[in-house]
Amino acid sequence: MIHIRRAEVSDAAQIQRVYASSGTYGGTLQVPHPSVEMWQERLKNLDAKDIMLVALCDGVIVGNAVLHLEQKQRRAHAATLGMGVADAFAGRGVGSALLQELIQLADLWLNILRIELIVFCDNAAAIHLYQKFGFQIEGTHRAHALRHGVFADTYSMARLHPDQPTIKQGGC
Structure with a gap:
């Protein structure tokens, strides 16, 4: 069973182990060999408006996700997702459990209309997961990030709250 809760500074060592996995840092914009101290500082300095969650299996942290809420007034309806x-x-359902909880918070408690993320174009499993939760590909960033010595393309994806009215689209 997967248990989701808010991340705490004392979780730094376990979160560091998650991001020390080659597939994890290779699928994110993280750099290999993260330190526990880096994660302690990140957790200590997390903006009070941001939401960072951890997923636990048998008491061990096996995943984490964060919603960074936009600080600019005209973008207060948006948040960026990292996972x-x-x-x-x-x-094994860890990503789904984290996404489900963050989306519920965004939709029901945080007044977030738009959740944005960046994902590597060749990360089919992550793209499938995001699409399952209503994210759509909005564009491609060519040579966006260095990964394993090669500049890789990423997709920009976003999910709009399904029950909120938006302005009429057009012009772009």
């Missing part, structure tokens, strides 16, 4: 799941737990 990582330990290699050994990929495909």
